[in-house]
Amino acid sequence: MGYVKETKRLYCKNCQTNVRAERMKKTPNHILHLLLSIFTAGLWLPVWLLIILNFDTNPLRGFTCSECGSSKLIKQKNIQKFVVKKYEDGTKKLIED
Ligand SMILES: [Zn+2]
Numbered sequence: 001m002g003y004v005k006e007t008k009r010l011y012c013k014n015c016q017t018n019v020r021a022e023r024m025k026k027t028p029n030h031i032l033h034l035l036l037s038i039f040t041a042g043l044w045l046p047v048w049l050l051i052i053l054n055f056d057t058n059p060l061r062g063f064t065c066s067e068c069g070s071s072k073l074i075k076q077k078n079i080q081k082f083v084v085k086k087y088e089d090g091t092k093k094l095i096e097d
Contacts, residue, residue, distance in 0.1 A: 002027050010063060011077045014070035021073050023062035028052065 003024045010021040028051045036044040064071050 006063075007066075008060075008063060009076055010060065010065075010073040011075065012065040012068065012070055013072040013074065014068050015065060018076050019073075020066045021060075021063040022066050023064065025062070 004027055006023050006025045008021050009018055011017070012019045012021070028048075033044065033048040033051070037048060060073055060075075063073050065073060
């Protein structure tokens, strides 16, 4: 059984920006699951299937911010990259922040 590093772009409430979030994910021990399935006469198969299908009630579980280490992460936000600047003549222009 091993671990794989999984990365995702998420919004960090601590950094208040979109960050690269990481988590270590366990890879299933298929040999163990195969043995369990044999010993339980197949009763273990649905459990194994759920593990293979990556059944998870909270898909963000275990992710931490690569910048600050915080686990207060939510789905990415569309951060406003441009600010509207109003000129004296009344025209509005988008400029990069
Ligand atoms: Zn952070």
